[in-house]
Each structure stands twice: as structure tokens, then as C-alpha cells.
Amino acid sequence: MSNKEIEFIGKITAGVTHEINNVLASIKEISGLLEDLISMSSNESFPYKEKFMNAIPKIQEQVKRGVNLTTQLNKFSHLTDKPKADIELNEFLTHLVFLTERFARIKNIELLLIPSDERIQISTLPISLQMVVYNCVASLLYGSSAGGKIIIQSAINNENYLISIKYDGEVPDNKKLLDDMSVAEELKILEKTISELDGNIQMDTTSNSIILSFNNN
């Protein structure tokens, strides 16, 4: 996909999230108004007062959830604003974990981020890096059994920054997860993008780990 096409998708997504946010803001205020009006009425004049007063906070909780989701989606859409950008790696991975948690939850797998102690400022192609890390997580999810956890760690080492993604759990039939042909093929597709990011990929089949290393110069 060309940069222009990616930018276009990002712009449309950003615009739509803005509109959804307005819808959520309206629902929030309308439910708030209902709460105001019902709380002013007596139990006698409004027999379902208690039920309504219990239901309204649930609407507002769902609005909060929706706002959080659209905020993260909007943030994701802005990754496409510029092909190259300066980012902080731990914040970037926190955002990625939020976006991919749902896929892990389907397999009852926990996604755990262990960020480095220090902040890691990098200059990268954000959408490409997001795609590479996501695909590594997806590959481990694909080959794993239900349960366990995927641990994502960040580190900086001389002129390189590292992202390790490890599956900690059961693998069906005691196979080596990363030896699976389809997993290996999925990861092979990423090699070109990883090379564009000036990085490399290493796989440790014994520990079910993928280590991404990128030059940070």
C-alpha cells in the first residue's frame, strides 16, 4: 500500500472517530439530563425511579468505554499522518497492547507489556513498526493453545532498540511454536518491512520468543 493510500485511510478514520466522539458526548449529556430530572422527582410520581437511577450509570460507563476506544482508534489513525515520526517506544507499545488485547482475549491469553525503565525515543515509520509487532504477536497467538500469556518487552542496547515478544504457555502437541510452517511464513512476509525499518528478526524456537532489533541512529 502506498503512503498516500495509508494516509487516506488514516484521515477517514480520524474524521469518523471525531464524529463518533460527538455522538458519545451527546449520549453522555442526555443520560446525565435524565439523571438530573429523575433525581428531582419523588418515588410516588415516578415508580421506576430506582431502576432508572441504577441503569443510567451503566449507560455512562459504556460511554466512557466507547470514548476510550475511539480515543485509541483516533490515535492509531494519526500514526499515518507522516510516514516517519519521532515516538517514545514504551508509549507506542502500550497503545499497541490496547489495540491487540481483544485478539488475545479471544484465546484467553493475557498480553503483558514490560516496558524498559528508561524512555526510548526513536525515529521510525510508525505504521510499519506497529504492523510488524502486531504480526509477531498474531503469529504467536495463532500457534498457541488457549491460556498463558504473551510478554512484550522493550529495551535499548547501545545503538539498537529491542522488542521481544515471548509466548509463555502451552503449545499444542508439544510442538515448537515457531517451527510451524504457517507461522514461519507469516513472519517471512515481514522481513522486507523489518529491513525498511533498518532492523532484523531473530526467533528462538526453544523459548517461543521473537526478538526484533532496530538500529536507532
Add this chain to the structure above:
Amino acid sequence: MAGLRVLIVDDEEELVTTIAERLQIRGMSVEFATDGETALKMIDQNPPQVVVLDVMMPGMGGIEILQRMKALKLQIPVILLTGYGSTEQGQEGLKYGAFDYLMKPCDLNVLIKKINEAADVNQ
């Protein structure tokens, strides 16, 4: 807070009318507009004590309304409401003399607190 005259401007009619009604329940005297031209006329005819402006509106946005108010030497405090991708405009609004800005959707109590602060500063 009682009787405080507030003008809220947002092109989302459902949102602006509901916020206005909730503020009225709390004793404020609230008017609303859904576009910049109407808002400026209302400000000119009956100046409120505080103006709340959405930054992103079709036609004249909150920043332009703020600039026009400043050009007319109106000393009414302005609170800006920003959405995704417009927090930078909130910052820009501060440079043009906005009292503060809040991210939408904001908590009503936070908005009320901010309106009261703005009115107090202008007294």
C-alpha cells in the same frame, strides 16, 4: 453560580441544548447557538458573562469567534471545547486569550467549575 449568564456555542444541536438544560437546572441562565455568526450577534445584543465555544465547527470555528471577540475589544472570558486532533487549537486559543480549554466530552462538574472560575476572574 446562580443567574450566571452563559452562552454555549456548538454545532451539535442535541449536545448543546442538553448541556444548556443541565446548566439551567443548576441555576445558570444559559443561551446557546449552533453557528458562529449567530453567536456573535447574541454576544453583541446581550453580552454573557462567559462564552463556551466548540473549536471545530463548520464555517466559523471557535478560534475565529474568539479572534473576532478580541478584535471588538470584548472582555468576556472564553472556554474552548476541543475534540480529537484539535487540542493544538486549544493551545492556540490560549495564545489568543481564551481562559482555558476542555476536551470533549467533558464532565459537567468540570465545565461548571471552569465557568465559575472564568466568571470570577472577570469580576
